[in-house]
Amino acid sequence: MEKLVKQAMWVGITALMITVLNIIDQRWIANAQLSPGFYSNSCPNMESVIQQVIQDKLNTVGPIAASETIRLFFHDCFVEGCDASVLIVSTNNNVAERDATPNLSLGGTGFDTVVEAKTRLEAQCPGVVSCADILAVAARDYVTAAGGPTWIVEKGRKDGRVSMASHAVADLPNATSDVNQLTANFAAKRLTQLDMIILSGAHTLGFSHCDQFSSRLYTFSSQNATDPSLNPDFAAGLKTSCPQSGGDLTVVVPFDAKSPFTFDNAYYQNLVTGMGLLTSDEILFTDDRTMDTVLDFAQNSNNFFSDFAIAMVKLGRVGVKDASNGEIRKDCTLIN
Structure with a gap:
């Protein structure tokens, strides 16, 4: 019961903060078309499908799934924005983000969670739910499953069409960074x-x-x-x-x-x-x-x-793609 009360509190806090952030950044959010109920009509079971995949992963892989997925979300948002570009595989003509040196240690569970959820959602709502939104919801649900807060995930992101290893090397914070460098890394993403x-x-x-x-x-x-x-x-x-x-x-x-x-x-x-x-x-x-x-x-x-719940909402707004520069990938690992 105590856990449910706390989760309700986090949801209430982030709902209020989403309203405040939308007022502050209204034009940007309108352009990105982000909203908590984006799939209410087009794919109403979107979140429950993802939650079932997460439960399956926790039952088979265990709690390591949470850390691997939250890290995947962070690495995605910091390179090209929150557009699932980190899931794209390399080709003969391009080395993609996931093969950049900073991303070689990313665990496979986060990737597998998004791909599996996409497969199930395509069966119910073909061509509707973006891989980027799946990753955003999965990151939230894994954190909550690990005992952390919950928050309202805004949805409506499109999947990116660009994924380059060189961009990951340039944009991701370094393990040896000092406060000045870290602050600059985050400021470049409109984060404080x-x-x-x-x-x-x-x-x-x-x-x-x-x-x-x-x-x-x-x-x-x-x-x-x-x-x-x-x-x-x-x-x-x-x-x-x-x-x-x-x-x-x-x-x-x-x-x-x-x-x-x-x-x-x-x-x-x-x-x-x-x-x-x-x-x-x-x-x-x-x-x-x-x-x-x-x-x-x-x-x-x-x-x-x-504060973490609020910061995750802000992180989820970084570099969001819309119909003008993104798409709904049929396969999360490939550009359409």
Whole structure:
């Protein structure tokens, strides 16, 4: 019962914020044709079909599905906008986003979820539901299934026709980025520094490969081989999992060692104790401009949850395609 009450609260908060954001950005939203009830008449069972696919995946793959899908959504929206361009496969004439170096570690469950949901929806509502909207709804539902908040997903995105690996390399934040670089990355997508801190909290779920943080363990600087901001015990454990040679692409380590499969505020608590895995994680606590927000979220999970729900609505509006520059793909992996 408590979980249902909390979910109702998150829905109420995001409904109010969608109204406010629409007023602020009314012309942009009108052009994108985004609305919560976009498929009410054309495909009324859209969300329930996706939810069934998610339940099937959770039953077969397990909780790792949540982290893989939320990461897929983020990587999609940051390159060409939220248009499912990350799902397009490479051809002889083009190396697509999914084959860019930053995307090689994306887990397969997110891809499989969207493709399976698309197959089922095509059987019910052929040519109606975009792959981009499927991914947006799936990201929300996986977060909720992992214990996180829920929110109202605006729909009406079209699928993009462009997918280039070089764009992914240029647009995605780097694991070694500092606050200035991260803030600039997010600003380029019409997202604020606060949005950046909030959305970084998605690292409460999931895993990273050793190559993304090994420099913090062995070659940090000429004065310190190991990053002094790392908790010593945490650093020692990471060195055991990730030796100086080997294991970079085969070993994975949880972002949040306390509860890697639960969406909670432990990510921020870890930053306070020097247990942020990536440089781009720990810098949020060691930089004075972002420290107070990290402390707030570490102490108040409700604040994080409500802000995360709002930030996800904003993220879902990045670079949205309409009929003039997008399409409804028949196959999520191929341009029509």
